[in-house]
Amino acid sequence: MAEENLKGLMLPVVIGKLLAPLPLFPLQFILSRMVRGIAQRRPEFFARLGSHIDSSYAIDVTELPFVLLLKPNPRNPELTAHRRPDKVASDASIAGPFMELFKVLDGRGDSDAMFFSGNLKVSGNTEAAVCLRYALDDLEGSVIEDLLHMGGPALMPAHLLLQRLRRLEMQA
Amino acid sequence: MNTQAITPNAKPELVCPAGTPAALRAAVDSGADAVYCGLANETNARNFAGLNFTPDLLEQGIAYARGRGTKVLLAVNSFATAPRTQLWFDAVDTAARLGVDAVIVADIGVASYAAEHHPQLRLHLSVQAGASSPEAIRYYCSEFNVKRVVLPRILTVTEIAAIHREIPCEIEAFVFGNIGMMSEGRCSLTNYVTGTSTNMDGVCSPANAVHYMDLPDGSKTAGLGDFEIDCFAAGEHAGYPTICKGRYLSPVRKEPYYAFEEPVSLNLSSLLPDLIAAGVTALKIEGRQRSRSYVQAVVSAYRRAVDDIAAGRWHDLSGLVALTEGGKETQGAFQTKKWR
Ligand code: SF4
Numbered sequence: 001m002a003e004e005n006l007k008g009l010m011l012p013v014v015i016g017k018l019l020a021p022l023p024l025f026p027l028q029f030i031l032s033r034m035v036r037g038i039a040q041r042r043p044e045f046f047a048r049l050g051s052h053i054d055s056s057y058a059i060d061v062t063e064l065p066f067v068l069l070l071k072p073n074p075r076n077p078e079l080t081a082h083r084r085p086d087k088v089a090s091d092a093s094i095a096g097p098f099m100e101l102f103k104v105l106d107g108r109g110d111s112d113a114m115f116f117s118g119n120l121k122v123s124g125n126t127e128a129a130v131c132l133r134y135a136l137d138d139l140e141g142s143v144i145e146d147l148l149h150m151g152g153p154a155l156m157p158a159h160l161l162l163q164r165l166r167r168l169e170m171q172a
Numbered sequence: 173m174n175t176q177a178i179t180p181n182a183k184p185e186l187v188c189p190a191g192t193p194a195a196l197r198a199a200v201d202s203g204a205d206a207v208y209c210g211l212a213n214e215t216n217a218r219n220f221a222g223l224n225f226t227p228d229l230l231e232q233g234i235a236y237a238r239g240r241g242t243k244v245l246l247a248v249n250s251f252a253t254a255p256r257t258q259l260w261f262d263a264v265d266t267a268a269r270l271g272v273d274a275v276i277v278a279d280i281g282v283a284s285y286a287a288e289h290h291p292q293l294r295l296h297l298s299v300q301a302g303a304s305s306p307e308a309i310r311y312y313c314s315e316f317n318v319k320r321v322v323l324p325r326i327l328t329v330t331e332i333a334a335i336h337r338e339i340p341c342e343i344e345a346f347v348f349g350n351i352g353m354m355s356e357g358r359c360s361l362t363n364y365v366t367g368t369s370t371n372m373d374g375v376c377s378p379a380n381a382v383h384y385m386d387l388p389d390g391s392k393t394a395g396l397g398d399f400e401i402d403c404f405a406a407g408e409h410a411g412y413p414t415i416c417k418g419r420y421l422s423p424v425r426k427e428p429y430y431a432f433e434e435p436v437s438l439n440l441s442s443l444l445p446d447l448i449a450a451g452v453t454a455l456k457i458e459g460r461q462r463s464r465s466y467v468q469a470v471v472s473a474y475r476r477a478v479d480d481i482a483a484g485r486w487h488d489l490s491g492l493v494a495l496t497e498g499g500k501e502t503q504g505a506f507q508t509k510k511w512r
Binding site: 044048049050051052109110111112113118121122123125126127129130131132133134135137138139140 | 191192193194195197212220221222223378379380382383384386407408409410462463464465466
Protein backbone atom coordinates (compact mmCIF):
# COMPACT_ATOMS: atom_id res chain seq x y z
CA MET A 1 0.00 0.00 0.00
CA ALA A 2 2.80 2.43 0.96
CA GLU A 3 4.46 1.71 -2.38
CA GLU A 4 1.21 2.47 -4.24
CA ASN A 5 0.85 5.75 -2.31
CA LEU A 6 4.33 6.74 -3.31
CA LYS A 7 3.53 5.97 -6.94
CA GLY A 8 0.35 8.08 -6.58
CA LEU A 9 2.43 11.01 -5.48
CA MET A 10 5.10 10.41 -8.12
CA LEU A 11 2.86 10.07 -11.17
CA PRO A 12 2.06 13.82 -11.50
CA VAL A 13 5.78 14.54 -11.09
CA VAL A 14 6.54 12.11 -13.92
CA ILE A 15 3.83 13.70 -16.11
CA GLY A 16 5.33 17.12 -15.36
CA LYS A 17 8.82 15.93 -16.27
CA LEU A 18 7.58 14.43 -19.55
CA LEU A 19 5.86 17.70 -20.46
CA ALA A 20 8.82 19.93 -19.54
CA PRO A 21 10.86 19.66 -22.76
CA LEU A 22 7.84 19.91 -25.08
CA PRO A 23 7.15 23.22 -26.85
CA LEU A 24 4.12 25.13 -25.53
CA PHE A 25 2.61 25.83 -28.96
CA PRO A 26 0.71 22.53 -29.45
CA LEU A 27 -0.36 22.63 -25.80
CA GLN A 28 -1.86 26.13 -26.29
CA PHE A 29 -3.95 24.73 -29.13
CA ILE A 30 -5.22 21.83 -26.98
CA LEU A 31 -5.93 24.10 -23.99
CA SER A 32 -7.85 26.52 -26.17
CA ARG A 33 -10.02 23.71 -27.56
CA MET A 34 -10.55 22.35 -24.06
CA VAL A 35 -11.80 25.60 -22.55
CA ARG A 36 -14.08 26.30 -25.51
CA GLY A 37 -15.53 22.81 -25.24
CA ILE A 38 -16.18 23.28 -21.52
CA ALA A 39 -17.81 26.66 -22.19
CA GLN A 40 -20.24 24.87 -24.50
CA ARG A 41 -20.88 21.87 -22.25
CA ARG A 42 -20.95 23.63 -18.90
CA PRO A 43 -22.44 27.10 -19.42
CA GLU A 44 -23.65 27.07 -15.79
CA PHE A 45 -20.03 27.26 -14.62
CA PHE A 46 -19.48 30.55 -16.44
CA ALA A 47 -22.91 31.93 -15.43
CA ARG A 48 -22.07 31.37 -11.75
CA LEU A 49 -18.93 33.48 -12.05
CA GLY A 50 -21.15 36.53 -12.64
CA SER A 51 -19.07 39.67 -13.10
CA HIS A 52 -15.92 37.59 -12.53
CA ILE A 53 -16.09 36.22 -16.06
CA ASP A 54 -13.88 39.23 -16.71
CA SER A 55 -11.39 38.25 -14.00
CA SER A 56 -8.29 36.25 -14.81
CA TYR A 57 -7.11 33.26 -12.79
CA ALA A 58 -3.58 31.88 -12.59
CA ILE A 59 -3.69 28.16 -11.86
CA ASP A 60 -0.34 27.00 -10.63
CA VAL A 61 -0.15 23.22 -10.43
CA THR A 62 3.00 22.51 -8.45
CA GLU A 63 4.20 19.51 -10.50
CA LEU A 64 3.65 21.04 -13.95
CA PRO A 65 6.41 22.93 -15.72
CA PHE A 66 4.07 25.80 -16.61
CA VAL A 67 1.34 27.99 -15.07
CA LEU A 68 -2.14 28.05 -16.59
CA LEU A 69 -4.00 31.31 -17.07
CA LEU A 70 -7.80 31.12 -17.28
CA LYS A 71 -9.88 33.99 -18.66
CA PRO A 72 -13.40 32.63 -18.34
CA ASN A 73 -15.44 35.06 -20.42
CA PRO A 74 -17.82 32.63 -22.20
CA ARG A 75 -17.85 34.75 -25.36
CA ASN A 76 -14.14 34.20 -25.73
CA PRO A 77 -12.81 31.83 -23.08
CA GLU A 78 -9.04 31.48 -22.89
CA LEU A 79 -6.79 28.96 -21.20
CA THR A 80 -3.11 29.43 -21.87
CA ALA A 81 0.13 27.96 -20.56
CA HIS A 82 3.05 30.12 -19.43
CA ARG A 83 6.56 28.97 -18.68
CA ARG A 84 7.93 29.40 -15.20
CA PRO A 85 9.38 31.60 -13.88
CA ASP A 86 7.72 34.14 -16.21
CA LYS A 87 5.43 36.42 -14.22
CA VAL A 88 1.78 35.79 -15.08
CA ALA A 89 -0.46 38.76 -14.32
CA SER A 90 -3.83 37.65 -12.95
CA ASP A 91 -6.60 38.89 -10.67
CA ALA A 92 -6.48 35.79 -8.48
CA SER A 93 -4.13 32.89 -8.27
CA ILE A 94 -4.59 29.37 -7.00
CA ALA A 95 -1.55 27.20 -6.41
CA GLY A 96 -1.43 23.62 -5.24
CA PRO A 97 -0.59 19.99 -5.93
CA PHE A 98 -1.90 18.20 -9.00
CA MET A 99 -3.95 15.66 -7.03
CA GLU A 100 -5.97 18.35 -5.19
CA LEU A 101 -7.00 20.08 -8.40
CA PHE A 102 -7.53 16.74 -10.13
CA LYS A 103 -10.07 15.72 -7.44
CA VAL A 104 -12.01 18.96 -7.86
CA LEU A 105 -12.17 18.75 -11.66
CA ASP A 106 -13.09 15.09 -11.39
CA GLY A 107 -16.16 16.04 -9.32
CA ARG A 108 -15.01 14.50 -6.06
CA GLY A 109 -13.22 17.34 -4.32
CA ASP A 110 -14.50 19.30 -1.36
CA SER A 111 -14.09 22.95 -2.29
CA ASP A 112 -14.17 23.99 1.40
CA ALA A 113 -11.28 21.71 2.17
CA MET A 114 -9.61 22.73 -1.07
CA PHE A 115 -9.55 26.41 -0.16
CA PHE A 116 -9.06 26.22 3.57
CA SER A 117 -6.90 23.13 4.11
CA GLY A 118 -3.70 25.00 3.40
CA ASN A 119 -2.91 22.52 0.60
CA LEU A 120 -3.94 25.18 -1.87
CA LYS A 121 -2.70 28.73 -1.73
CA VAL A 122 -5.13 31.42 -2.83
CA SER A 123 -3.97 34.97 -3.43
CA GLY A 124 -5.07 38.14 -5.16
CA ASN A 125 -8.74 39.13 -5.38
CA THR A 126 -10.43 36.96 -2.74
CA GLU A 127 -13.91 37.57 -4.14
CA ALA A 128 -12.84 36.28 -7.56
CA ALA A 129 -11.29 33.20 -5.92
CA VAL A 130 -14.31 32.51 -3.69
CA CYS A 131 -16.61 32.93 -6.69
CA LEU A 132 -14.52 30.40 -8.63
CA ARG A 133 -14.78 28.07 -5.64
CA TYR A 134 -18.61 28.23 -5.72
CA ALA A 135 -18.67 27.76 -9.48
CA LEU A 136 -16.46 24.67 -9.22
CA ASP A 137 -18.54 23.32 -6.34
CA ASP A 138 -21.69 23.65 -8.41
CA LEU A 139 -20.20 21.50 -11.19
CA GLU A 140 -21.46 17.96 -10.84
CA GLY A 141 -19.86 15.03 -12.59
CA SER A 142 -16.36 15.01 -13.96
CA VAL A 143 -15.09 17.86 -16.14
CA ILE A 144 -12.14 15.62 -16.99
CA GLU A 145 -14.50 12.99 -18.39
CA ASP A 146 -16.24 15.72 -20.41
CA LEU A 147 -12.88 16.68 -21.89
CA LEU A 148 -11.99 13.10 -22.71
CA HIS A 149 -15.33 12.52 -24.41
CA MET A 150 -14.78 15.61 -26.53
CA GLY A 151 -11.53 14.07 -27.73
CA GLY A 152 -13.24 10.89 -28.95
CA PRO A 153 -11.54 7.47 -29.31
CA ALA A 154 -8.16 9.10 -29.91
CA LEU A 155 -8.02 9.81 -26.18
CA MET A 156 -8.53 6.18 -25.13
CA PRO A 157 -5.09 6.05 -23.43
CA ALA A 158 -6.07 9.13 -21.44
CA HIS A 159 -9.17 7.30 -20.17
CA LEU A 160 -6.87 4.60 -18.83
CA LEU A 161 -4.68 7.25 -17.21
CA LEU A 162 -7.80 8.76 -15.61
CA GLN A 163 -8.76 5.41 -14.09
CA ARG A 164 -5.22 4.99 -12.80
CA LEU A 165 -5.15 8.47 -11.25
CA ARG A 166 -8.50 7.83 -9.56
CA ARG A 167 -7.25 4.60 -8.05
CA LEU A 168 -4.04 6.21 -6.86
CA GLU A 169 -5.89 9.19 -5.42
CA MET A 170 -8.26 6.95 -3.47
CA GLN A 171 -5.37 4.94 -2.05
CA ALA A 172 -3.40 8.04 -1.09
CA MET B 173 -29.62 9.88 27.09
CA ASN B 174 -33.31 9.61 26.33
CA THR B 175 -33.80 6.69 23.89
CA GLN B 176 -37.57 6.46 24.05
CA ALA B 177 -39.20 6.50 20.60
CA ILE B 178 -41.12 9.67 19.72
CA THR B 179 -44.54 9.71 18.11
CA PRO B 180 -44.44 10.00 14.29
CA ASN B 181 -46.02 13.46 14.25
CA ALA B 182 -43.42 14.70 16.77
CA LYS B 183 -40.58 13.71 14.41
CA PRO B 184 -38.88 17.00 13.59
CA GLU B 185 -38.32 18.29 10.09
CA LEU B 186 -34.69 18.48 8.99
CA VAL B 187 -34.13 21.86 7.32
CA CYS B 188 -30.93 21.97 5.27
CA PRO B 189 -28.83 24.60 3.51
CA ALA B 190 -28.64 24.95 -0.28
CA GLY B 191 -26.30 27.67 -1.52
CA THR B 192 -26.12 26.28 -5.06
CA PRO B 193 -28.22 23.88 -7.16
CA ALA B 194 -25.59 21.17 -6.60
CA ALA B 195 -25.83 21.65 -2.82
CA LEU B 196 -29.63 21.56 -3.09
CA ARG B 197 -29.50 18.20 -4.85
CA ALA B 198 -26.93 16.93 -2.33
CA ALA B 199 -29.19 17.95 0.59
CA VAL B 200 -32.29 16.42 -1.01
CA ASP B 201 -30.47 13.18 -1.87
CA SER B 202 -29.05 12.99 1.67
CA GLY B 203 -32.48 13.04 3.28
CA ALA B 204 -33.41 16.68 3.92
CA ASP B 205 -37.11 17.19 4.69
CA ALA B 206 -36.75 20.80 3.54
CA VAL B 207 -34.03 22.89 1.95
CA TYR B 208 -33.64 26.64 2.26
CA CYS B 209 -32.05 28.87 -0.33
CA GLY B 210 -31.85 32.47 -1.46
CA LEU B 211 -31.91 34.53 -4.62
CA ALA B 212 -28.64 35.92 -5.95
CA ASN B 213 -29.05 39.44 -4.55
CA GLU B 214 -29.23 41.46 -1.33
CA THR B 215 -32.59 39.98 -0.31
CA ASN B 216 -31.04 37.19 1.73
CA ALA B 217 -28.42 36.92 4.45
CA ARG B 218 -25.87 34.92 2.42
CA ASN B 219 -25.35 37.34 -0.43
CA PHE B 220 -21.92 36.15 -1.59
CA ALA B 221 -20.75 36.50 -5.20
CA GLY B 222 -21.08 33.11 -6.90
CA LEU B 223 -23.68 31.78 -4.46
CA ASN B 224 -27.47 31.44 -4.64
CA PHE B 225 -30.16 31.04 -7.28
CA THR B 226 -31.64 32.85 -10.24
CA PRO B 227 -35.46 32.45 -10.46
CA ASP B 228 -34.92 29.86 -13.24
CA LEU B 229 -32.49 27.81 -11.15
CA LEU B 230 -34.85 28.06 -8.19
CA GLU B 231 -37.68 26.73 -10.33
CA GLN B 232 -35.52 23.78 -11.38
CA GLY B 233 -34.49 23.22 -7.76
CA ILE B 234 -38.12 23.19 -6.64
CA ALA B 235 -38.97 20.61 -9.31
CA TYR B 236 -36.05 18.42 -8.20
CA ALA B 237 -36.92 18.68 -4.51
CA ARG B 238 -40.68 18.20 -4.98
CA GLY B 239 -40.07 15.11 -7.11
CA ARG B 240 -38.37 13.60 -4.06
CA GLY B 241 -40.80 14.83 -1.42
CA THR B 242 -38.61 17.65 -0.10
CA LYS B 243 -39.92 21.14 0.65
CA VAL B 244 -38.20 24.31 -0.54
CA LEU B 245 -38.07 27.44 1.64
CA LEU B 246 -36.87 30.77 0.26
CA ALA B 247 -34.97 33.10 2.58
CA VAL B 248 -35.92 36.73 1.94
CA ASN B 249 -34.46 37.61 5.28
CA SER B 250 -32.38 40.75 5.01
CA PHE B 251 -33.89 44.12 5.91
CA ALA B 252 -35.52 46.05 3.06
CA THR B 253 -34.20 49.58 2.92
CA ALA B 254 -35.86 52.55 1.26
CA PRO B 255 -35.84 53.28 -1.61
CA ARG B 256 -34.92 49.73 -2.67
CA THR B 257 -37.83 47.88 -1.06
CA GLN B 258 -39.18 46.72 -4.43
CA LEU B 259 -36.26 44.26 -4.70
CA TRP B 260 -37.56 42.42 -1.60
CA PHE B 261 -41.19 42.59 -2.77
CA ASP B 262 -40.12 41.14 -6.13
CA ALA B 263 -38.41 38.28 -4.30
CA VAL B 264 -41.65 37.53 -2.42
CA ASP B 265 -43.61 37.68 -5.71
CA THR B 266 -41.10 35.25 -7.27
CA ALA B 267 -41.50 32.89 -4.31
CA ALA B 268 -45.28 32.96 -4.67
CA ARG B 269 -45.14 32.50 -8.45
CA LEU B 270 -42.80 29.51 -8.18
CA GLY B 271 -44.83 27.99 -5.36
CA VAL B 272 -42.17 27.65 -2.67
CA ASP B 273 -43.37 25.96 0.51
CA ALA B 274 -42.58 28.97 2.69
CA VAL B 275 -40.78 32.30 2.66
CA ILE B 276 -38.45 33.11 5.54
CA VAL B 277 -38.76 36.81 6.37
CA ALA B 278 -37.21 39.13 8.95
CA ASP B 279 -38.33 42.62 7.95
CA ILE B 280 -41.77 43.82 9.09
CA GLY B 281 -42.36 45.57 5.75
CA VAL B 282 -41.56 42.40 3.78
CA ALA B 283 -43.75 40.31 6.12
CA SER B 284 -46.58 42.82 5.71
CA TYR B 285 -46.23 42.83 1.90
CA ALA B 286 -46.27 39.02 1.76
CA ALA B 287 -49.28 38.73 4.10
CA GLU B 288 -51.22 41.34 2.14
CA HIS B 289 -50.38 40.32 -1.45
CA HIS B 290 -49.92 36.57 -1.05
CA PRO B 291 -52.07 35.47 1.89
CA GLN B 292 -51.76 31.83 0.82
CA LEU B 293 -47.95 31.97 1.09
CA ARG B 294 -46.67 30.35 4.29
CA LEU B 295 -44.40 32.66 6.30
CA HIS B 296 -41.57 31.67 8.60
CA LEU B 297 -39.93 34.26 10.82
CA SER B 298 -36.17 34.36 10.21
CA VAL B 299 -33.62 34.18 12.99
CA GLN B 300 -32.60 37.61 11.69
CA ALA B 301 -35.79 39.06 13.19
CA GLY B 302 -34.32 38.26 16.61
CA ALA B 303 -37.72 37.42 18.09
CA SER B 304 -36.90 35.70 21.35
CA SER B 305 -39.88 36.47 23.60
CA PRO B 306 -43.41 35.04 23.42
CA GLU B 307 -44.75 38.60 23.07
CA ALA B 308 -42.61 39.36 20.01
CA ILE B 309 -43.40 36.01 18.39
CA ARG B 310 -47.15 36.29 19.06
CA TYR B 311 -47.08 39.75 17.45
CA TYR B 312 -45.64 38.35 14.20
CA CYS B 313 -48.17 35.50 14.29
CA SER B 314 -51.19 37.72 14.82
CA GLU B 315 -50.13 40.51 12.45
CA PHE B 316 -48.66 38.50 9.56
CA ASN B 317 -49.94 34.99 10.13
CA VAL B 318 -46.41 33.64 10.68
CA LYS B 319 -46.52 29.85 11.03
CA ARG B 320 -43.01 29.17 12.31
CA VAL B 321 -40.31 31.08 14.18
CA VAL B 322 -36.60 30.38 13.81
CA LEU B 323 -35.34 31.10 17.29
CA PRO B 324 -32.21 33.19 17.90
CA ARG B 325 -29.27 31.18 19.21
CA ILE B 326 -29.34 32.93 22.59
CA LEU B 327 -31.88 30.72 24.37
CA THR B 328 -31.39 27.67 26.57
CA VAL B 329 -33.42 24.52 25.90
CA THR B 330 -35.40 25.24 29.08
CA GLU B 331 -36.25 28.72 27.80
CA ILE B 332 -37.28 27.26 24.43
CA ALA B 333 -39.67 24.87 26.20
CA ALA B 334 -41.20 27.80 28.10
CA ILE B 335 -41.63 29.84 24.90
CA HIS B 336 -43.18 26.84 23.15
CA ARG B 337 -45.98 26.75 25.73
CA GLU B 338 -46.85 30.39 25.06
CA ILE B 339 -46.84 30.75 21.29
CA PRO B 340 -49.26 29.58 18.61
CA CYS B 341 -46.63 28.69 15.95
CA GLU B 342 -43.98 26.07 15.26
CA ILE B 343 -40.38 26.43 16.44
CA GLU B 344 -37.29 25.90 14.29
CA ALA B 345 -33.90 25.77 16.02
CA PHE B 346 -30.36 25.75 14.65
CA VAL B 347 -28.56 22.53 15.51
CA PHE B 348 -25.32 22.61 13.53
CA GLY B 349 -22.93 25.03 11.83
CA ASN B 350 -21.48 28.47 12.18
CA ILE B 351 -22.45 30.39 15.28
CA GLY B 352 -21.92 34.11 15.84
CA MET B 353 -21.75 35.85 19.19
CA MET B 354 -24.19 38.61 18.43
CA SER B 355 -27.94 38.64 18.72
CA GLU B 356 -29.05 37.89 15.17
CA GLY B 357 -30.10 40.78 12.98
CA ARG B 358 -28.34 43.26 15.27
CA CYS B 359 -24.65 42.78 14.43
CA SER B 360 -22.94 45.79 12.87
CA LEU B 361 -19.33 44.63 13.00
CA THR B 362 -19.02 44.10 9.24
CA ASN B 363 -20.79 47.38 8.59
CA TYR B 364 -18.30 49.19 10.85
CA VAL B 365 -15.28 47.66 9.11
CA THR B 366 -16.37 47.52 5.46
CA GLY B 367 -19.38 49.79 5.07
CA THR B 368 -21.42 46.80 3.91
CA SER B 369 -24.26 45.78 6.20
CA THR B 370 -24.80 42.14 7.14
CA ASN B 371 -28.43 42.88 7.86
CA MET B 372 -29.28 45.11 4.89
CA ASP B 373 -26.85 43.94 2.18
CA GLY B 374 -26.97 40.34 3.36
CA VAL B 375 -23.30 39.61 3.75
CA CYS B 376 -20.99 39.26 6.74
CA SER B 377 -17.29 39.68 5.81
CA PRO B 378 -17.81 40.30 2.08
CA ALA B 379 -15.09 38.56 0.06
CA ASN B 380 -14.26 41.76 -1.82
CA ALA B 381 -12.94 43.23 1.45
CA VAL B 382 -11.00 40.10 2.45
CA HIS B 383 -7.25 39.89 1.95
CA TYR B 384 -4.62 37.37 2.90
CA MET B 385 -0.93 38.17 3.17
CA ASP B 386 1.98 35.73 3.34
CA LEU B 387 4.73 36.94 5.65
CA PRO B 388 8.44 36.13 5.25
CA ASP B 389 8.47 33.82 8.32
CA GLY B 390 5.82 31.57 6.71
CA SER B 391 2.93 32.95 8.75
CA LYS B 392 -0.15 34.42 7.09
CA THR B 393 -2.47 37.29 8.01
CA ALA B 394 -6.17 37.43 7.20
CA GLY B 395 -7.64 40.89 6.94
CA LEU B 396 -10.97 42.58 6.36
CA GLY B 397 -10.99 46.15 5.09
CA ASP B 398 -8.32 48.07 6.97
CA PHE B 399 -8.21 45.61 9.85
CA GLU B 400 -6.13 42.53 10.51
CA ILE B 401 -8.51 39.89 11.86
CA ASP B 402 -6.13 37.02 12.49
CA CYS B 403 -2.59 35.81 11.98
CA PHE B 404 -1.81 32.13 11.43
CA ALA B 405 1.50 30.43 12.10
CA ALA B 406 3.15 28.53 9.23
CA GLY B 407 1.15 25.36 8.64
CA GLU B 408 -1.80 26.53 10.78
CA HIS B 409 -5.25 26.27 9.15
CA ALA B 410 -6.00 29.79 7.84
CA GLY B 411 -9.71 30.47 8.30
CA TYR B 412 -11.91 33.03 6.60
CA PRO B 413 -11.70 36.33 8.49
CA THR B 414 -14.92 36.78 10.45
CA ILE B 415 -14.69 39.68 12.88
CA CYS B 416 -16.39 37.97 15.82
CA LYS B 417 -13.95 35.07 15.52
CA GLY B 418 -10.77 37.10 15.07
CA ARG B 419 -7.69 37.05 17.29
CA TYR B 420 -6.74 40.51 18.48
CA LEU B 421 -3.89 42.24 20.23
CA SER B 422 -4.62 44.05 23.44
CA PRO B 423 -2.29 46.23 25.53
CA VAL B 424 -3.32 44.26 28.62
CA ARG B 425 -2.53 40.81 27.20
CA LYS B 426 0.75 39.25 26.20
CA GLU B 427 -0.68 37.10 23.40
CA PRO B 428 -3.32 37.78 20.72
CA TYR B 429 -6.68 36.48 21.93
CA TYR B 430 -10.19 35.72 20.68
CA ALA B 431 -11.93 38.84 21.94
CA PHE B 432 -15.49 37.74 21.08
CA GLU B 433 -15.57 34.04 20.22
CA GLU B 434 -13.26 31.23 19.17
CA PRO B 435 -13.76 29.64 15.75
CA VAL B 436 -16.12 26.86 16.83
CA SER B 437 -19.23 25.30 15.32
CA LEU B 438 -22.55 24.76 16.98
CA ASN B 439 -23.28 21.05 17.33
CA LEU B 440 -26.42 20.08 19.25
CA SER B 441 -26.39 16.41 18.32
CA SER B 442 -26.42 15.35 21.97
CA LEU B 443 -29.26 17.75 22.78
CA LEU B 444 -31.58 16.57 20.00
CA PRO B 445 -33.91 14.52 22.25
CA ASP B 446 -34.17 17.48 24.66
CA LEU B 447 -34.92 19.92 21.84
CA ILE B 448 -37.65 17.66 20.50
CA ALA B 449 -39.10 17.31 23.98
CA ALA B 450 -39.00 21.11 24.32
CA GLY B 451 -41.34 21.40 21.33
CA VAL B 452 -38.93 22.12 18.49
CA THR B 453 -40.58 21.06 15.24
CA ALA B 454 -37.75 21.77 12.81
CA LEU B 455 -34.00 21.32 13.13
CA LYS B 456 -31.92 23.67 11.03
CA ILE B 457 -28.44 23.09 9.69
CA GLU B 458 -26.48 26.26 8.89
CA GLY B 459 -24.13 26.46 5.90
CA ARG B 460 -25.41 27.84 2.62
CA GLN B 461 -21.88 29.02 1.91
CA ARG B 462 -20.41 25.55 2.44
CA SER B 463 -19.50 22.96 -0.20
CA ARG B 464 -21.86 20.27 -1.43
CA SER B 465 -19.70 17.53 0.09
CA TYR B 466 -19.99 19.26 3.50
CA VAL B 467 -23.77 19.53 3.03
CA GLN B 468 -23.98 15.88 2.05
CA ALA B 469 -21.95 14.75 5.09
CA VAL B 470 -23.80 16.84 7.68
CA VAL B 471 -27.29 16.21 6.31
CA SER B 472 -26.71 12.43 6.06
CA ALA B 473 -25.45 12.32 9.65
CA TYR B 474 -28.38 14.33 11.02
CA ARG B 475 -30.84 12.30 8.93
CA ARG B 476 -29.59 9.12 10.60
CA ALA B 477 -29.67 10.75 14.03
CA VAL B 478 -33.25 12.02 13.69
CA ASP B 479 -34.42 8.64 12.38
CA ASP B 480 -32.62 6.85 15.21
CA ILE B 481 -34.17 9.10 17.83
CA ALA B 482 -37.61 8.66 16.24
CA ALA B 483 -37.18 4.89 16.42
CA GLY B 484 -35.87 4.99 19.99
CA ARG B 485 -32.38 3.88 18.94
CA TRP B 486 -29.13 5.32 20.25
CA HIS B 487 -27.57 7.79 17.82
CA ASP B 488 -23.92 8.49 17.29
CA LEU B 489 -22.85 11.76 15.73
CA SER B 490 -19.28 11.78 16.99
CA GLY B 491 -18.03 11.80 13.37
CA LEU B 492 -19.43 15.30 12.93
CA VAL B 493 -16.57 16.81 14.94
CA ALA B 494 -14.47 16.46 11.80
CA LEU B 495 -16.82 18.90 10.06
CA THR B 496 -16.75 21.56 12.77
CA GLU B 497 -14.69 24.71 12.46
CA GLY B 498 -11.13 23.99 13.56
CA GLY B 499 -12.39 20.66 14.95
CA LYS B 500 -14.06 22.53 17.84
CA GLU B 501 -17.72 22.39 18.78
CA THR B 502 -20.02 24.09 21.26
CA GLN B 503 -23.58 23.84 22.46
CA GLY B 504 -23.59 27.61 22.78
CA ALA B 505 -26.36 29.17 24.81
CA PHE B 506 -28.61 26.13 24.30
CA GLN B 507 -26.88 24.41 27.24
CA THR B 508 -26.00 27.38 29.41
CA LYS B 509 -25.84 31.16 29.18
CA LYS B 510 -22.31 31.00 30.58
CA TRP B 511 -20.87 29.31 27.53
CA ARG B 512 -18.30 32.04 26.94
S1 SF4 C 1 -19.49 39.20 12.70
FE1 SF4 C 1 -20.10 37.29 13.71
S2 SF4 C 1 -21.94 37.80 14.89
FE2 SF4 C 1 -21.61 39.45 13.40
S3 SF4 C 1 -22.90 38.83 11.63
FE3 SF4 C 1 -20.81 38.07 11.27
S4 SF4 C 1 -20.84 35.95 12.05
FE4 SF4 C 1 -22.64 37.02 12.91
